[in-house]
Amino acid sequence: MAAREGVDNRRTDTRERALAVALELFATHGYTVTSLREIAEHLGVTKAALYFHFRTKEEILTAILRGYLDGIAALAVDATARQPLTAAMREELVRRFAEHQAHWGIDLILLVRQNYTEIQSLPIGEEVREVMASLVAALAPAGSGPAERLRVRTALSAFQIAAVTAARDNDGDGDALQEAALAIALEILAG
Structure with missing residues (x-):
């Protein structure tokens, strides 16, 4: 029985390492130009x-995005179950979103930004839109108009902007930028 558990752990480990390597390569070189052979070599x-x-690469990309989206969907479901959200609850949700973004890091953000067209053309692309829309809907007060929904989207985008700024412009400490992004997101959300 122990030998079988070891095999299962190695399989899981290889799968997780493959996702991590692919995420880095997709973020650095792009989804389209990265081959399965390159992923295998780096692995x-x-x-x-x-x-x-x-x-396929599509299966890998889908698995990466599914892992990320599962966390976002859990936040949205939790927030929806606790409606209506108080200001403190909205702040807590944004803090949890910030933690989720930090967990996934810059590579996920670069992957989505640099491969947006490819992602949107895949079946997972629709799920990305739906999950993010559900988080915006959960954070926006009931009956919100376009301005309030835009405020929520802008607040959530602060984390992506901070991560990209840190990566591209070498603009200071990434942790400090993420803390600044959280403060700015909360200010935007508070209006």
Whole structure:
């Protein structure tokens, strides 16, 4: 039984490492130009070993985005269940969103920004739109108009802007920028 558990752990580990390597390569080089062969080489396995876990780059991209979206969806479901949200509850939700963004890091943000067209053309693209819309709807007070929904979207975008600024402009400490993004997002949300 222990040997089988070891095999399962190695399989899970290889799958998770493949997702991490692919995320980095997709963010750095782009989804379109990154091949399964490159992912396998960076992972230190054969293409056949990678193929055991993922048949296509689309499956890899979908798995990466699914992991990210599951966290966002959980935030939205939690917020929706607690409606109407008080100002303190909205602040807590934005803080949890900030933690989720920090957990996924700059590579996820760069992946989405640099490969937006490709992502939107895949089946997961619609889910990305739906999940983000559900978070905006949960954060926007009931009966909100376009201005309030835009305020929420702008607040959530502050984290992406901070991460991209840190990566591209080498503009200070990434942690300090994320803290600044949180403060700005909360100010925007408060109106």
